[in-house]
Amino acid sequence: MAETVNVAYDTRDPASQVLLNYAKKHPDNDDSITTDGGNPVGVREASLTVGYHGPILLQDTVLIDELTHFSRERIPERVVHAKGGAAFGYFEVTHDITQYSAASVFSEIGKKTPIAVRFSQVAGERGYADTYRDLRGFAIKFYTEDGIWDLVGNNSPIFFVNDAINFPMFIHALKRNPVTNIRPDYDAFWDFVSLRPESTHQTLQLFTDRGIPASYRKMHGYGANTFSLINAEGKFFYCKFHYRSDQPIENLSQAEADRLAGVQSDYYIRDLYDAIQNGDYPSWSFYIQVMTPEQAAKNPYDPFDNSKVWLHGDYPLIPVGRFVLNKNPTNYFAEVEQLAFDVSHVIPGIDFSPDRMLQGRIFNYGDTHRYRLGINSTQLPVNAPFQIHNYNRDGHSTLVSQGGAPNYFPNSFNGPKKDKRAKALFPRVPLVGTTDRIDNGLIDNYSQARLLWTRVIKEDERNRTIENILNWLKQTNSVIAERAIENLFEKVDAQLGARLREGLKTQSNLPTHVLL
Structure with a gap:
């Protein structure tokens, strides 16, 4: 053999x-x-x-x-983040943040917690080339003694929309055209983002160099949403999670990305697998930003709007630890395709916030896995906590029956009891307001994008960003192209808008059809 x-x-x-x-x-x-x-x-x-x-x-x-x-060996693929790669390793605490959180994962310096990390593409299907211009998913599963903590984010600290009700519509605009079945549908993309001004910041960032990382190993990651931390005294703080690559940050040019898409469409997955297989274990340093409820109330921008960053000058990065990936999957289907992240999985000492996108994700992620993998997806080995003690029973593909333990509560037979620590670390957030549907995408959608364009991006990258935007803008019709320039880029910087208009005239192959 x-x-x-x-x-x-x-x-x-x-x-x-x-x-x-x-x-x-x-x-x-x-x-x-x-x-x-x-x-x-x-x-x-x-x-x-x-x-x-x-x-x-x-x-x-x-x-x-x-x-x-x-005929049944394929399960429904994820609607978003369908294609990706994963690896396993550990998270190690290097700094004490117990003043902010009593979560067991942060309990002492030197503590190590097993993790799984899945990297992914956002928009396309499983056959999607790794090097297309897109956001990249960056999700971490912590296997803690308090159960699973799933920190699900991207390689960007912001997103295109800031209310979960707009998320399905945005994803539809990224998918294949329902008539031609061709993607990307440039008309749909530019039509949507030009009508939702909160997308300006992320849209601009997408076309910078960071829109195409050189590999999963050489990009930063972010929890993106605003979460909360609770310390042992019950005091809570709002926070953002950051994971900064210990490898040098590298990006691909559009030309090189296009070449790789034709030569090796699984370029990122192979790069990650080969690096770990050869002992070159990638690592990231883990940080938090912290904001008190009092600061949040006075902050000049909405701290729960995930189309905006928390400025580091106001809320500096606080070191927490690092995580290392040192083990490849042994079977892709069992350990990657069935790897399921659920934003609702938090542990005592970590909780949610009024972030509208986070609120929607709390429901949507778990619901997706109930559809893809079944009601018992958390019993699959790659998703399973160290122990399950509850009153849920049966259902499709039950792996853990919990024997003869009672399946009702309360009971007199030593069934699972309420956890006093979890109760003590639950944040008590005062809520006041009148129910209404208020569009939160209409306030100050340009100032942070302007900082990105004028202070962060250097001139050579600005030139490449303009060329990248033009490569997509010229694929749509003249009405939508002009609206995108007027509603997004011109309001970031007048010269940016002018250069894009001039670029479209010079390239002269813009379709002239109009919307009916």
């Missing part, structure tokens, strides 16, 4: 090396093939027929077992 593997696979390929290692460990592997029911299979290469030319018999349980599993 080992000789056959050596011939069939390139030994320079780390993925092939996995098979070689298996062959070395099992040189005389003679375990019997079985059906899914564990029944041994005597002949695997032929169906059960009536003679040589006879029809196949329905009683061929080996064939039926094979075909029924084959």
Whole structure:
């Protein structure tokens, strides 16, 4: 068997090396093939027929077992973040932040917590090329003694919309055109963002160099939403989470990204896998920003608006720890495709905020996995906490039955009890207001984008950003293109708007059809 593997696979390929290692460990592997029911299979290469030319018999349980599993071996892909890669490792506390949070994961310097991290593309399907211009998902699952903490974010500290009710509409604008089935649908993208001014900051950032990272390892990550922390005295703070790459930040030019999309569409996934397989373990330093409720009430911009950043001059980064990825998945489907993150999974000492996008995500992520993986997705090994003690039972694909423990509460038979620590660390937030539907995307959507353009981005990157914007703007019609310039970029900087208009005239291949 080992000789056959050596011939069939390139030994320079780390993925092939996995098979070689298996062959070395099992040189005389003679375990019997079985059906899914564990029944041994005597002949695997032929169906059960009536003679040589006879029809196949329905009683061929080996064939039926094979075909029924084959037609069901794909589960619904994620609506967003469909394609990605993952790895495993640990989070280590390096600084004391117990004054802000009593979460067990931060309890002492030197403490290590197992983690899983999934990186992803946002817009496309599983066949999507890694190097397309897009946001990248950056989600961390902490396996803590208090259960799972899922910190789900992106490689950007902001987002296009700031109310969850607008999220499905934005994603629809990124998907394939319902008539042509072609993506990207440039008309839909520019139409949507030009009509939602809160998208200005993220839209501008998307077309800077950071719109196409060189790899998952060489980009920063952000929790993006505003969360809250609660310390042992019950005092709470609002916070933002940051994970800054310990590797040098690198980005790809549009030309190089296009080349790689045709040559190696799984470029990021291979880069991450190969680095870990070769012992080059990527790491990130973990930080928080902290804002008191009193500061939040007086802050000049909405601290719960995820189209805006918290300025570091006002709320500096506070070091917490670092995380390291040192183990690759052993099976992609089991440990990556079934890896499910749920924003509602928080542990005592960490909680939510009035962030509208976060509020929607608290429901939507778990609901997605109930659809994709079933009601018991948290019982799958890659998603499972160290222990489950509750009163939920049964359902599709039950793996943990909890034996004869009572399935009702309250009870007299030593069933799971209410946790005093969780109760003490629950934030008591005073809420006052009148119910209404108030559009929060209409206030100050340009000042932070202006800071990005005028103070952060240097002239050479500005030139590349303009060229990147033009590459997409010229694909839409003249009405939408002009609206995008007028509603977004011109309000960030008048010269930026002028340069884009001039660029469209120079390139002269802009479609002239108009909207009806």
